[in-house]
Amino acid sequence: MNHPWLHRYALLLAACTLFLVVAGALVTSNDAGLSVPDWPLSYGKLMPEMEGGIFWEHGHRMVATTVGLLTIGLAIWIARVERRRWMKQLAWTALAAVVAQGLLGGMTVLFLLPKPVSISHACHAQLFFSTTVAIALFTSAAWRRGGRAVEDSGLHGLAIAVAASVFLQLALGAAARHQALGVLPHVLGAVLATGMVLWLVVRVLIRHADHDQLRKPALALLAIVVAQVFLGIGAYMSRIATLDAPQPMPVMVAFTVAHVAVGALTLAVSILLAIQIFRYVRRPEAELVAQSVTA
Amino acid sequence: MKKYGISFAVASALILSGCGGEKKEEPKSEAPAPAAAPVDEASAATINGKVAFSGTKPAMRNISMDATPACARAHQTPPKSEEVIVNDNGTLRYTFVWVKAGVPDRQWPAPSGPAQLDQLGCIYRPHMLGVRAGQDIEITNSDPTNHNIHPLPKVNREWNESQPPKGEKKVKQFPREEVMIAVKCNVHPWMRSWIGVVNHPFFAVTGEDGTFTIKGLPPGEYTLEAWHEKFGAKEVKVTVGAKESKAVDFEFKG
Numbered sequence: 001m002n003h004p005w006l007h008r009y010a011l012l013l014a015a016c017t018l019f020l021v022v023a024g025a026l027v028t029s030n031d032a033g034l035s036v037p038d039w040p041l042s043y044g045k046l047m048p049e050m051e052g053g054i055f056w057e058h059g060h061r062m063v064a065t066t067v068g069l070l071t072i073g074l075a076i077w078i079a080r081v082e083r084r085r086w087m088k089q090l091a092w093t094a095l096a097a098v099v100a101q102g103l104l105g106g107m108t109v110l111f112l113l114p115k116p117v118s119i120s121h122a123c124h125a126q127l128f129f130s131t132t133v134a135i136a137l138f139t140s141a142a143w144r145r146g147g148r149a150v151e152d153s154g155l156h157g158l159a160i161a162v163a164a165s166v167f168l169q170l171a172l173g174a175a176a177r178h179q180a181l182g183v184l185p186h187v188l189g190a191v192l193a194t195g196m197v198l199w200l201v202v203r204v205l206i207r208h209a210d211h212d213q214l215r216k217p218a219l220a221l222l223a224i225v226v227a228q229v230f231l232g233i234g235a236y237m238s239r240i241a242t243l244d245a246p247q248p249m250p251v252m253v254a255f256t257v258a259h260v261a262v263g264a265l266t267l268a269v270s271i272l273l274a275i276q277i278f279r280y281v282r283r284p285e286a287e288l289v290a291q292s293v294t295a
Numbered sequence: 296m297k298k299y300g301i302s303f304a305v306a307s308a309l310i311l312s313g314c315g316g317e318k319k320e321e322p323k324s325e326a327p328a329p330a331a332a333p334v335d336e337a338s339a340a341t342i343n344g345k346v347a348f349s350g351t352k353p354a355m356r357n358i359s360m361d362a363t364p365a366c367a368r369a370h371q372t373p374p375k376s377e378e379v380i381v382n383d384n385g386t387l388r389y390t391f392v393w394v395k396a397g398v399p400d401r402q403w404p405a406p407s408g409p410a411q412l413d414q415l416g417c418i419y420r421p422h423m424l425g426v427r428a429g430q431d432i433e434i435t436n437s438d439p440t441n442h443n444i445h446p447l448p449k450v451n452r453e454w455n456e457s458q459p460p461k462g463e464k465k466v467k468q469f470p471r472e473e474v475m476i477a478v479k480c481n482v483h484p485w486m487r488s489w490i491g492v493v494n495h496p497f498f499a500v501t502g503e504d505g506t507f508t509i510k511g512l513p514p515g516e517y518t519l520e521a522w523h524e525k526f527g528a529k530e531v532k533v534t535v536g537a538k539e540s541k542a543v544d545f546e547f548k549g
Contacts, residue, residue: 030484031479031481031484032481032482032484033481034443034445034455034481035443035480035481035482036443036457037443037445037455037456037457038457043441043457043459048441049440049441051362051363051364051365051440051441051482052362052363052366052440052482052483052484053481053482053483053484054441054482055362057481112453112454112455244353244356244378245356246356246358246376246378246485247358247359247484247485248484
């Protein structure tokens, strides 16, 4: 049974979560992570004076609260109307994830930005966004309609490897941003992740260009990765160019925040493509038979 | 559902306990040194000198305080960054000069009172401060806006506290020697001060004439260090005899 409003609600949650990622990136880029020393209140209030770094930090908390409430609503809605058991489990997992993310955020403040916690907070945000995108996909009419299956060998493993390499790259980026690692591992990771994405996209486009559910996310992933590489170069160059500035400069903040947001999109779309591959691509019969004989 | 609830609780507890381990303990003070003895004025030596700057004088960057009108209103024209200030006589302001090694292991006379750190016009004043280990530092917020005071020590304990507009003074100490500790305000990211924490009284900060004077040193051989936030640190060895006054100059290149 279709629930178009549930799907729209899931899309809204995904959009708000991307905005939350942007708000979080603005906190880090504006060096405002500890501008509000207390948590969960801000300067002992629900609404402090929104000035300087407090605007970024408390604004981030407000968006996070909104996303948390929306996720509670989604979990309850799905629990009430969904028949697919795994969807209910996914929705409750998303709720647990957003609560955990809030706790991680609180700990970054109370423990003065310990690197492992800050990096976990950044990585977890990306995973949560991907989860909301996946829920939006699973609640869509297109997902329920399904489509024809195609055969391909080895695409499943490649799709997982691509999503994993993109996540690794995001983790390296977070580690560089929170000064646990230098920028070099992130640059090397960019080469690896871009190469992996190109390999997968080219393969999907060559073999399954006539399959909408595979071609569209593959093209989207390609466009996003190209943009991401340029944004990464921009973020690095703007940072170098403004090193002597007495405060974070808007050009650096804009490039870096865009790079973080498009990074989140890269992971979400790579996971979305992997999901579509697992749904619509079957391994060839001969390969399955050979495998069962070997077994 | 119950299963998920239990898993989440366990995961949260693990995360919280792991994070608790990150918290730095308040460093314990060093073992007490021998009792305080007055410096023998009859034999005390003096080191003085200047910190020169050579090369192209860097432009002082404007600070934009637009994000906080209360800060912007405090200035007729945009204030300048104090990271590098080359004085008119070619010397460098805000260089911390201290005796890094060679000072006898004894308890030196206590400082006369607390050191002062103010937040005025959304700028830390002074930009650089030298204090004794364990000395009180009185922190004042003279601005009509919130600040957070956030020192970033490596040896002492890190802390981060807010201070409301014209709120009560805070009194803090750093119990261990550490040169230097950056102090930030994350509400106003341009705000930065530097505190040098030293076990003895032999330190100075260069001012508008770029000079320094370190008085009352017992005769001996010392390592003198000049530290600048942009240009790093330089050391020289210096030997002073009784009542001797020795000139030592440093030079940093831009």
